[in-house]
Amino acid sequence: MDAASQETLRPRDYPALLKEIPDPPKRLWHVGDLAAAHAPAVAIVGSRRCSRYGRDMAFGLAEQVAGRGVTVVSGLAYGVDAAAHRGALAAGGRTVAVMAGGLDRIYPAAHASLAQQIVAARGALVTEYAPDVTPRKHHFPARNRLVSGLCLGVVVVEAASRSGSLITARMALEQNREVMAVPGMATSALSKGCHRLIRDGAALIETIEDIAGAIGLAWPEEAPEAAVEPDDPVLAAVGAETTSADAIVADTGLAVDVVLSRLVELEVAGFVTASGGGYSRRPS
DSSP states (O other): OOGGGGGGGGGGSSOHHHHHHSOOSEEEEEHHHHHHHHOOOEEEEEOTOOOOOHHHHHHHHHHHHTTTTTEEEEEEOHHHHHHHHHHHHTTOOOEEEOOOOTTOOOGGGGHHHHHHHHHHHOOOOEEEEEOOOOOOHHHHHHHHHHHTSSSEEEEEEEOOTOOOOHHHHHHHHHOOOEEEEEEOOOTTTHHHHHHHHHHHEEOOOSSSHHHHHHHHHOSOOOGGGGGSSSSOOHHHHHOOOOOEEHHHHHHOOOOHHHHHHHHHHHHHSEEEEEEETTTOOOOO
């Protein structure tokens, strides 16, 4: 990635949800539009060696989630991760790739073009590692806590019994995020991890309506103005200039996840626009 376009963030400027995790990074490097990381997000993760079914499910769910104005977060890996990023791009939506190495060390190298597409489509690449750091084996589990930490919930599409995606799911639980899993064939080794998550209480995901229900979002196809109350506290806290999610949380006194969920609904309804790390009112 072009060094001139890379920026660093201190903890005070992190997305609101990331600030809440027990072990936030000391610094974040990023390239692209970080508004995508500040917006309400869902992670879609799974096996690198996914089946056709897993790839299609990841692509389709991501395409529909992103089409509703929610950011799709994943890890830029082969398989499910790449399908999730591409599904979001196909919808013209936003996606964030959390990397296990520096911005100058895109991994896998074959996804350099995908990384460029993400940035070009108002998404972002983020990492806690300096630009010249090569990904190491132990970086990937550490990276997974940021994938879940940026999101309202994590959807595991395919995962074997010993999958890195299960680490992401465990970290999501520790961070008080929703854990969701897509079921597969009973005989598929790639579905054993997902089935175990479902048995342990993860939300079973077949459609994006299941995702919405699990994380407490309402994603109508169309939302009339009458659906928004004039004294809606979240809408009232959004100014004509860009207002950060932190400022909206402070003004309303509501929990971060409640505010982010409401902002999705307001954006879908056409009342606010996400930009520049915050939200602004659309002209009436």
